Amino acid sequence: MKILLAGRISEVAELTGFIAPISSTADIHALIFGKPGEDEIRSLSVSKAIVAENADPSYADDVVEALKAVLGKEVYDYIVLVATRINKEAGARVAQTIGAPAITEAIGVRLEDGSPVFIRSVMAGKAISKETLSSPAVIMVAPGRNKPVDTGKRVGEIQRISISGKRSVEIIERKGKERKGVRVEDAEIIVSVGRGFKSKEDLSMAFKLAELIGAQVGCSRPIAADLKWLSEEHWIGLSGKKVRPKLYIAIGISGQPQHLAGIMDSKIIVAINKDPGAPIFKYSDYGVVEDLYVFIPKLMEKLSTRQK
Amino acid sequence: MNIAVLVKLSVDTSYMRLDQNNRVLFSEIPLKVSDIDRNAVEEALRIKQQGLANKISSFSVLTWGSSDKRVSEAQNLLREILAMGVDESYLYVDPGFVYSHLYTAKILARMIRKAGDYSLILAGEASIDGYSSQVPCRVAEELGIPCVSYARRIEVKEGKVIVERDLEDSVEVVGVKLPAVVSVTREINTPRLPTLLQIRAAMRKPVNIIKASDIGLEPMKKIHEFVAEGVKIQRKGVIIEGKTVDEKIEKLLEALAKEGITLYRG
Numbered sequence: 001m002k003i004l005l006a007g008r009i010s011e012v013a014e015l016t017g018f019i020a021p022i023s024s025t026a027d028i029h030a031l032i033f034g035k036p037g038e039d040e041i042r043s044l045s046v047s048k049a050i051v052a053e054n055a056d057p058s059y060a061d062d063v064v065e066a067l068k069a070v071l072g073k074e075v076y077d078y079i080v081l082v083a084t085r086i087n088k089e090a091g092a093r094v095a096q097t098i099g100a101p102a103i104t105e106a107i108g109v110r111l112e113d114g115s116p117v118f119i120r121s122v123m124a125g126k127a128i129s130k131e132t133l134s135s136p137a138v139i140m141v142a143p144g145r146n147k148p149v150d151t152g153k154r155v156g157e158i159q160r161i162s163i164s165g166k167r168s169v170e171i172i173e174r175k176g177k178e179r180k181g182v183r184v185e186d187a188e189i190i191v192s193v194g195r196g197f198k199s200k201e202d203l204s205m206a207f208k209l210a211e212l213i214g215a216q217v218g219c220s221r222p223i224a225a226d227l228k229w230l231s232e233e234h235w236i237g238l239s240g241k242k243v244r245p246k247l248y249i250a251i252g253i254s255g256q257p258q259h260l261a262g263i264m265d266s267k268i269i270v271a272i273n274k275d276p277g278a279p280i281f282k283y284s285d286y287g288v289v290e291d292l293y294v295f296i297p298k299l300m301e302k303l304s305t306r307q308k
Numbered sequence: 309m310n311i312a313v314l315v316k317l318s319v320d321t322s323y324m325r326l327d328q329n330n331r332v333l334f335s336e337i338p339l340k341v342s343d344i345d346r347n348a349v350e351e352a353l354r355i356k357q358q359g360l361a362n363k364i365s366s367f368s369v370l371t372w373g374s375s376d377k378r379v380s381e382a383q384n385l386l387r388e389i390l391a392m393g394v395d396e397s398y399l400y401v402d403p404g405f406v407y408s409h410l411y412t413a414k415i416l417a418r419m420i421r422k423a424g425d426y427s428l429i430l431a432g433e434a435s436i437d438g439y440s441s442q443v444p445c446r447v448a449e450e451l452g453i454p455c456v457s458y459a460r461r462i463e464v465k466e467g468k469v470i471v472e473r474d475l476e477d478s479v480e481v482v483g484v485k486l487p488a489v490v491s492v493t494r495e496i497n498t499p500r501l502p503t504l505l506q507i508r509a510a511m512r513k514p515v516n517i518i519k520a521s522d523i524g525l526e527p528m529k530k531i532h533e534f535v536a537e538g539v540k541i542q543r544k545g546v547i548i549e550g551k552t553v554d555e556k557i558e559k560l561l562e563a564l565a566k567e568g569i570t571l572y573r574g
């Protein structure tokens with residue numbers, strides 16, 4: 001089995017973690033975009049590194065061109081990328097060109113009867129799909145879930161390629177998103193708010209609670225997308241961030257599958273909702289049927305007296 | 309200029325069915341127009357309303373079975389988008405269809421080419437059932453044209469399309485020459501709800517059924533197989549009872565303490 005990991009050097013390192021369960025007998029090569037140092041390249045656990053120095057991975061066109069160049073010379077069973085938005089474009093295009101199947105947002109892989117079976121979430125998080133793909137296949141891995149792993153391989157050969165850099169898409173402007181240091185993806189405790197809050201001002205209650213217990217504030221889609229009370233970095237769910245805290249406190253969130261899809265990896269889920277029939281209770285460890293406007297102030301009062 | 313919209317008839321995730329072995333019974337789940345594809349339809353209609361497009365056609369591949377029941381279900385759903393204002397629909401029906409995004413994209417590309425001259429091809433960023441986000445850019449590659457995804461604003465101008473697109477850490481404004489494929493996010497607009505009158509009028513609009521022989525596709529092979537299983541809820545589902553809020557809070561804090569979680573900053 002031959003596997004090509006492609007991406008920025010940090011992404012390639014992350015991908016060694018993803019393929020660890022299938023890598024023992026595989027030959028693993030890396031296609032690296034950009035200009036990493038020689039030491040950095042040698043620290044990767046792969047047997048061959050191909051460096052595309054002039055490929056800018058923020059352009060899908062560059063990723064596609066570099067991949068096509070490499071795949072034109074060598075055949076791989078699996079071409080593996082991190083499923084960033086740009087890579088999802090590039091991966092789909094490359095797969096179509098080489099006539100291959102592909103999967104996006106793979107969350108795991110294991111060997112069954114000697115062949116890799118890839119795992120992903122489908123049906124808005126309500127089902128887990130186990131997929132087998134004929135080779136060659138393109139695998140796009142859910143970001144941020146894997147740490148570099150030493151597969152025992154050492155870089156023997158470093159090859160350099162360059163691309164023409166011809167692009168079909170012209171970037172007119174690129175604005176960084178405002179990040180106020182919120183990273184719900186990394187939070188240990190999340191206080192998450194939904195439409196149960198009646199106004200933007202009322203969210204300050206949630207922020208105060210979060211401050212008190214050392215949590216980050218998350219939210220359901222309507223709060224960020226429709227009402228725009230919070231920025232998108234707080235948005236959790238199928239089309240938002242996927243989180244994995246020790247404790248997730250859902251307040252005034254009904255528990256629609258698209259929201260639940262983002263919180264499945266939480267260790268403990270607590271739900272506060274005034275409707276005893278809210279679906280969130282079925283998907284929680286502990287539920288409190290209560291008006292949030294009564295619950296939050298009381299909870300904060302309790303916690304601050306305890307703290308003293 | 310004509311606009312093609314890719315419309316997936318997804319299985320409706322709110323009506324998931326499982327067999328005794330906990331496997332998803334895709335064949336028994338009702339279909340619906342994939343939510344984000346409605347946004348793509350809406351965007352096409354807005355471009356047409358600006359006087360920038362003549363005709364809007366929708367293209368669908370029936371991927372979840374091709375029984376008569378499925379076909380009529382699909383036709384009824386396509387009436388919904390015809391009622392929104394799409395001019396005509398193309399629906400690919402093939403009992404020999406083999407699941408793979410590769411084939412879906414090949415079929416869509418051939419249907420589009422055969423149906424006419426389309427400068428802009430719009431689609432949703434992903435379909436609600438599989439959420440793979442593969443088909444739009446695959447179709448672009450098949451047609452040999454550029455692909456821009458995750459659009460939250462689109463402007464058609466002088467043979468070009470200017471797209472504001474949403475990436476993880478940035479918002480980009482990009483320009484591409486037409487023809488091009490653009491996939492949109494749910495944030496781009498709010499899809500219109502057709503009136504009763506429009507729904508009735510849509511009965512007269514054509515849903516063209518396309519068969520394998522119409523587009524001459526080589527036989528499809530099994531290259532992508534999957535088995536989906538329902539996620540078991542592994543949560544405790546305990547409802548904290550109590551006469552007063554204070555009592556509920558005490559009990560909640562106790563329960564969390566037993567889980568090793570204390571709720572104040574150390």
Ligand SMILES: Cc1cc2nc3c(=O)[nH]c(=O)nc-3n(C[C@H](O)[C@H](O)[C@H](O)COP(=O)(O)OP(=O)(O)OC[C@H]3O[C@@H](n4cnc5c(N)ncnc54)[C@H](O)[C@@H]3O)c2cc1C
Pocket residue numbers: 193194195196197219220221222223235236237238239240241251252253254255256257258259262272273274275278290291292293343344436494
């Ligand atoms: C393709 C697609 C993608 C989507 N992606 C996402 C996503 O990524 N993330 C996401 O969250 N959603 C997503 N959605 C939307 C999702 O379907 C729901 O619409 C959304 O999650 C609902 O948000 P909510 O729970 O805050 O609001 P609601 O469903 O309106 O629920 C509000 C809840 O608050 C409770 N409540 C009201 N007042 C009080 C009070 N005083 N005290 C306590 N409780 C109260 C109510 O009982 C209710 O349960 C997506 C939908 C689609 C179609």
